[in-house]
Amino acid sequence: MSDQLEKAEYxxxxxxxxxxxxxxxxxxxxxxxxxxxxxxxxxxxxxxxxTQGRVLMNSILKIPGVRIKAVGDIWEYSQRYTSxxxxxxxxxxxxxxxxxxxxxxxxxxxxxxxxAPDWMHAPISIAALEAGxxxxxxxxxxxxxxxxxxxxxxxxxxxxxxxxxxxxxxxPRYLHVKHKLLGEAxxxxxQINYANAQWNRGIKTDNTWPSKYEMAQEELEKWGYDSMHTxxxxxxxxxxxxxxxxxxxxxxxxxxxxxxxxTPKAVMGSGGIDxxxxxxxxxxxxxxxxxxxPNSKTGRAFYQVLTTTSSLGFLERFMGTEGTLxxxxxxxxxxxxxxxxTEEEWTKWAEKGxxxxxxxxxxxxxxxVVDIRQSPAPEKWLIPVENDKPIHMYHLxxxxxxxxxxxxxxxxxxxxxxxCATVLKGTEAIxxxxxxxxxxDDFKI
Numbered sequence: 507m508s509d510q511l512e513k514a515e516y517x518x519x520x521x522x523x524x525x526x527x528x529x530x531x532x533x534x535x536x537x538x539x540x541x542x543x544x545x546x547x548x549x550x551x552x553x554x555x556x557t558q559g560r561v562l563m564n565s566i567l568k569i570p571g572v573r574i575k576a577v578g579d580i581w582e583y584s585q586r587y588t589s590x591x592x593x594x595x596x597x598x599x600x601x602x603x604x605x606x607x608x609x610x611x612x613x614x615x616x617x618x619x620x621x622a623p624d625w626m627h628a629p630i631s632i633a634a635l636e637a638g639x640x641x642x643x644x645x646x647x648x649x650x651x652x653x654x655x656x657x658x659x660x661x662x663x664x665x666x667x668x669x670x671x672x673x674x675x676x677x678p679r680y681l682h683v684k685h686k687l688l689g690e691a692x693x694x695x696x697q698i699n700y701a702n703a704q705w706n707r708g709i710k711t712d713n714t715w716p717s718k719y720e721m722a723q724e725e726l727e728k729w730g731y732d733s734m735h736t737x738x739x740x741x742x743x744x745x746x747x748x749x750x751x752x753x754x755x756x757x758x759x760x761x762x763x764x765x766x767x768x769t770p771k772a773v774m775g776s777g778g779i780d781x782x783x784x785x786x787x788x789x790x791x792x793x794x795x796x797x798x799x800p801n802s803k804t805g806r807a808f809y810q811v812l813t814t815t816s817s818l819g820f821l822e823r824f825m826g827t828e829g830t831l832x833x834x835x836x837x838x839x840x841x842x843x844x845x846x847x848t849e850e851e852w853t854k855w856a857e858k859g860x861x862x863x864x865x866x867x868x869x870x871x872x873x874x875v876v877d878i879r880q881s882p883a884p885e886k887w888l889i890p891v892e893n894d895k896p897i898h899m900y901h902l903x904x905x906x907x908x909x910x911x912x913x914x915x916x917x918x919x920x921x922x923x924x925x926c927a928t929v930l931k932g933t934e935a936i937x938x939x940x941x942x943x944x945x946x947d948d949f950k951i
Contacts, residue, residue, distance in 0.1 A: 548906055549615050551576035553605045553630055554622030555588035558644055562621055562671075563588060565899035567595050572906055576612045578602045580729045581737075583719040605630050609637045616640060617909060619902075621671075623740045624747040625730075628653035635664040642905045644671040646756050647919070647926045649748045651948075654926040658919045658951045667908050669915045670922025672760040673901035674835065679891040682860075683833060684765060687889070691855045693842060694826025697799055701762055701807035701824045705754040708816035709781075713738040742785040749787025750811045751777075751933050758822055759932065760917075760925040762795060762807045765824055769924050770795040770807075772943045775936035781814045789813045793932045809932075833889055835897050843884040852887060862890040924949050 548571060552559055555577050566572055574597040577589045585601045592599055602608040609618075617640040620630045628648045631641045641661075647654035647670055661668040674680045687693050715738055723733075730745075731737040740746035741753050748756075763769055777791040790812055797805040821834035828848040832841045842861055844852055855861050864886050893900075907913045927948050935942045 546571050548572050548617060548909055549575045550617045550619055551578060551608055551612060551615055552588065553578035553608065553618055553620045553634075554626070554644075555579040555584040556581070556621065559584070559619075559621035560588060560591075561896075562619055562642075562644070562898055562902065563592065565896045565902050566619065567592065567597075568896070568899060569903060569906060571910075573597055574599055575615060576600045576602065576608050578605045578608045580604075580725075581719070581721065583716065606633060609633055609639075617642065617667075617905075620644065624649045624752065625653075625745060628657050631657050631668065632660040635660045635666050635668065638664070638666065640667040640669075640905075640909055642669045642671065642902065643922075645760070645922065645925070646748055646752045646929060647922050649744070649746070649752065649930075651927050651930055654923050655951055658923050661919045662951075667905070667915060668919040668922075669901070669905040669908070670917045670919060670925075671898070671901065672757060672917045672922060672925060673898050674757060674761055675764065675916040675921075676901035676904045677835060677897065678893060678900065679833060679835075679840065679889060680761070682891045683831060683889065686860045687831065687842065687855075688765065688824075691852075691860055693829045693844070693852065693855070693861075694824060694831065695828035695848075697801065697805070697826060698766060698824050699799070699803075699805055699826050701765070701805070701822065702809070703758040703762065703807070703820075703822040704810045704812070704818065705750075705758060705820040706810075706812045706815050706817050707750075707754065709814050742782070742787055744786045747787075748930065748933060749791075750789065750813050751787075751791045751793075751936070752929055754820070755791065755793075755809060755811045755932075756925060756929045758820070759795075759809060759929050761822055762797075762809070763925060763928060766797045766805060766807070768797055769928060769949055770797050770944060771804075772796040772941060773928075773932050773935045774941040775932055776939070777936040788933075788936060791933075791936055793935065795928070795932070830884070831889075835893070837892065840889040840891070842887040842889060844887065845884050846882045852885075856887070859890060861887040864888055920951065923951065 550572060552563055552574060566574060574592045577585060577599050579585050580603050589599055589601045618634040619642040620627060621644040622630055624646050627643050631643045634641045647657055657668065715734055720734055726737060736743055747753065773793060773795050775793040777788040779785060779788055780790045782789045791810060793809045795807045799805045819836060821832060821839040824831045828845050830843040833839050852861060856863060904916045908915050931942055931944060
C-alpha cells in the first residue's frame with residue numbers, strides 16, 4: 507500500500523468515526539478518543555509488571571510528560587520491583603493486585619499500558635476502555651480470535667484509543683523500508699513476490715522464582731493458575747498464551763501483512779513438540795502464507811520460529827525481480843541487494859540518502875563463479891537508518907502523541923486484530939496439518 511493510500515485510509519476512518527459521533531451528539535474529538543488535554547502530563551497505569559511490563563516501563567520513563575501513577579500485578583515480587591523502580595524516577599504510585607480495584611480507585615488516569623499474559627489482554631483492555639481510558643496493549647491481542655474481536659468492539663463503543671504493541675510499525679528503519687525503499691524507490695521491482703522471515707532462539711530453561719515470593723496455592727487459583735511453574739511459564743500453556751508462534755512470530759507475521767498490503771488468502775504449516783517436555787505448544791513452527799498480488803498472481807511468505815537454535819537470530823527478507831531486502835530490529839541486518847539483471851541504477855537513491863554503498867573490499871577469489879549454475883553475486887547496499895532509542899519507545903511515543911495531538915495510531919485495534927487472526931490460523935494449520943483458506947469472516951469485526 508502506498509503512502510497516499512495509507513493516509514487516505516486514515517482519513518477515511520477519521521471521517522467515519524466523526525460521522526458516527528455526530529449521530530450520537532458527540533464531538534469529533536470525543537469520537538476519536540483524541541480529546542484536547544487541559545494539562546501537559548499524561549497519567550497512566552501499568553497493568554502486568556513482569557518482564558515485558560518492565561521493558562515498556564523503561565521506555566516510558568524516557569518519554570517526557572508521562573507519569574506512572576499506578577502499578578498492577580498479581581505477584582508481589584513484580585509489584586515491589588516495578589513500584590520501587592519508578593519511584594526512583596519521581597513517579598509516586600499506588601500498587602494493586604486486582605486490576606478492577608485499580609480502575610475503580612484511580613480517578614486521575616488517562617491511559618493504561620498492559621503487558622499481562624495474553625489471556626488477560628481482553629478483559630483488562632475492555633475494562634479500561636469502559637472506564638474511559640485509552641489503552642496500549644501488548645501483542646498478541648489475545649490467544650483466541652473472539653476475545654480479540656471483542657476488544658475492537660469495546661474500542662469502538664468507548665471512543666477511546668487502543669494501540670496494539672506491534673512496535674515495528676513505529677520503527678524508523680521499518681517505516682523507511684516501507685515508504686521509501688518499497689513505496690517510492692520500488693527497489694524490489696513492481697511488487698514483492700516472495701518473503702521469508704524467522705525468529706530463531708536458543709534453548710532456554712524454565713523460568714524460576716525466589717522462594718520467599720512464592721504465591722500460596724489459594725492465591726494462584728484465585729487468579730487462574732494451578733502452580734507457580736505454570737504462572738511463571740505461562741507462554742507454554744494453551745489456556746494462557748499462543749506459544750512461540752504468537753510470542754515471537756506475531757511481530758514478523760504482522761510485518762508480512764503490512765508489507766504485502768493485505769491479509770493472506772491461505773496458510774499451511776508443519777511443526778511439533780520436538781525438544782521440550784511438559785509443554786503444550788509446539789517448539790518448532792514452520793508456515794507458508796499465500797497472498798493475492800495486484801497482478802493476479804500469488805505471493806508467498808515462509809515463516810519459522812525455532813526455539814532450540816539461535817542461528818541467524820531474527821530478521822525479515824522481502825524479494826522481488828529487481829532486488830531483495832534483508833533487515834531487522836537488530837542492527838545486524840540492514841541490507842539491500844540489487845539483481846544484476848536490473849536495468850535501473852540505484853545511484854540516485856544513494857544520493858537521496860535512501861541507501862548507502864557498502865565499503866569496497868578485496869574479496870580475492872570469492873567473487874569467481876564456482877559452478878556454471880551459480881548466478882553472479884548481486885550488488886549489495888545498506889539501509890542507512892539506525893535506531894537511537896529502545897525499540898518499544900517509538901511505538902509508545904506514537905500512542906502518547908495520539909492522545910495529546912490526535913496523530914493516527916500506527917497499529918490501531920483493527921490492524922492488531924487482523925494480525926491476531928492471521929497468527930492463530932497459522933497455528934491451526936500446523937496443528938491440523940491442513941492447508942487453511944481464510945474467509946472474509948476471519949477478519950470481520
